[in-house]
Amino acid sequence: MKSQITNALSDFFFEYETPRQVLVRNRRVGVVCRIIQLGVLAYIIGWVFIYEKGYQSTDTAVSSVYTKMKGVGYTSVNGTERVWDVADYVFPSQGSSSFVVMTNYIITEGQEMGKCPELPGKHNCSSDADCEGGRYRRTAHGEMTGVCVDSTKTCEVLAWCPVENDHNIPDPPLLISAENYTLFIKNSVTFPLFGVTRSNLVEGIDSSYIRRCLYHPKDAPLCPIFRLGDIVQQSGFSIENIAKEGGAIGIVVDWTCNFDVAVKHCKPKYNFHGLYGHPDEKDKVKASVGYNFRYAKHYIENGTEKRTLLKVFGIRFDIIVQSLARKFDIIPTLTAIGSGVGIFGVATVVC
Numbered sequence: 001m002k003s004q005i006t007n008a009l010s011d012f013f014f015e016y017e018t019p020r021q022v023l024v025r026n027r028r029v030g031v032v033c034r035i036i037q038l039g040v041l042a043y044i045i046g047w048v049f050i051y052e053k054g055y056q057s058t059d060t061a062v063s064s065v066y067t068k069m070k071g072v073g074y075t076s077v078n079g080t081e082r083v084w085d086v087a088d089y090v091f092p093s094q095g096s097s098s099f100v101v102m103t104n105y106i107i108t109e110g111q112e113m114g115k116c117p118e119l120p121g122k123h124n125c126s127s128d129a130d131c132e133g134g135r136y137r138r139t140a141h142g143e144m145t146g147v148c149v150d151s152t153k154t155c156e157v158l159a160w161c162p163v164e165n166d167h168n169i170p171d172p173p174l175l176i177s178a179e180n181y182t183l184f185i186k187n188s189v190t191f192p193l194f195g196v197t198r199s200n201l202v203e204g205i206d207s208s209y210i211r212r213c214l215y216h217p218k219d220a221p222l223c224p225i226f227r228l229g230d231i232v233q234q235s236g237f238s239i240e241n242i243a244k245e246g247g248a249i250g251i252v253v254d255w256t257c258n259f260d261v262a263v264k265h266c267k268p269k270y271n272f273h274g275l276y277g278h279p280d281e282k283d284k285v286k287a288s289v290g291y292n293f294r295y296a297k298h299y300i301e302n303g304t305e306k307r308t309l310l311k312v313f314g315i316r317f318d319i320i321v322q323s324l325a326r327k328f329d330i331i332p333t334l335t336a337i338g339s340g341v342g343i344f345g346v347a348t349v350v351c
């Protein structure tokens with residue numbers, strides 16, 4: 001028993017096996033083998049190393065975006081002139097990466113708590129029995145009082161009165177001048193794996209350049225100030241259409257960087273994508289068109305709380321940062337070489 005174990009151990013430690021090599025002198029097999037090896041070599045060098053950059057490790061960035069609009073709009077509605085500045089037309093005002101620029105609105109001034117009839121068209125009634133007191137209708141403005149108002153043939157509601165009438169959206173849009181506003185984007189990205197931080201205000205973009213430049217895809221691709229009309233156009237919309245009923249535009253800041261070359265070559269690229277906007281005429285039956293929301297400004301007049309309600313139609317901008325940085329790393333390089341050497345074995349098997 002003991003000698004059997006000793007034999008097994010000595011077999012294991014003092015013997016070595018290796019496959020026997022056979023040299024085949026055959027032209028056809030030789031050519032096929034070389035072609036397969038060449039194909040594998042081309043795959044490893046061309047695809048894995050050059051195209052897929054298998055010798056580099058990758059990292060995505062953490063980022064922060066800050067925006068600021070500038071520009072002034074002017075409206076003259078029913079003889080009332082008004083100037084709209086950035087504090088009036090940007091929502092929210094903090095300069096976040098997702099914000100709305102108002103391009104059209106329906107204003108309902110002097111609303112106060114009270115009882116008034118609903119809008120004609122919606123919530124019609126023929127008698128008080130149709131307006132169940134204390135109940136709400138899904139798209140109503142307030143709580144029904146149980147009265148059907150004769151003059152309008154609509155239910156009376158306890159609500160902010162008079163209720164908003166949004167049957168007609170102003171056309172042309174009231175703030176079509178929004179196309180001349182400018183947007184400033186400040187974006188900073190950090191690639192934690194490589195310990196690199198970059199800003200879209202890259203080398204050469206100083207305060208005097210910022211004061212006079214305007215983004216242009218060819219002439220000024222690094223200027224961080226964008227004209228709104230240009231953004232709308234480059235995202236595939238027309239300002240007249242999107243301004244009336246609103247829409248959304250994605251601005252992509254693309255950081256594709258190679259840190260094997262100097263960090264200063266890591267620069268952002270801007271792309272614009274229409275996310276949703278004014279549809280073609282044939283799409284009129286769509287359940288929802290454009291983009292809008294309601295916004296109220298409250299105040300006290302003669303001891304009564306009142307509000308001005310705005311149904312805001314606007315362009316919603318979403319600034320999306322996309323990033324991919326690469327740098328030489330020994331581990332992916334060795335992994336790629338190792339898998340390449342492994343694939344070489346395929347040629348031998350096939351041959």
Ligand SMILES: Nc1ncnc2c1ncn2[C@@H]1O[C@H](COP(=O)(O)OP(=O)(O)OP(=O)(O)O)[C@@H](O)[C@H]1O
Pocket residue numbers: 068069070182183184207210211225
């Ligand atoms: N939307 C924009 N369009 C054009 N220029 C802008 C815009 N936003 C900012 N700027 C300019 O870019 C520079 C940097 O803006 P930043 O907000 O950092 O400074 P600021 O002095 O607080 O700007 P400001 O007081 O003019 O709003 C300033 O010269 C500013 O006037």
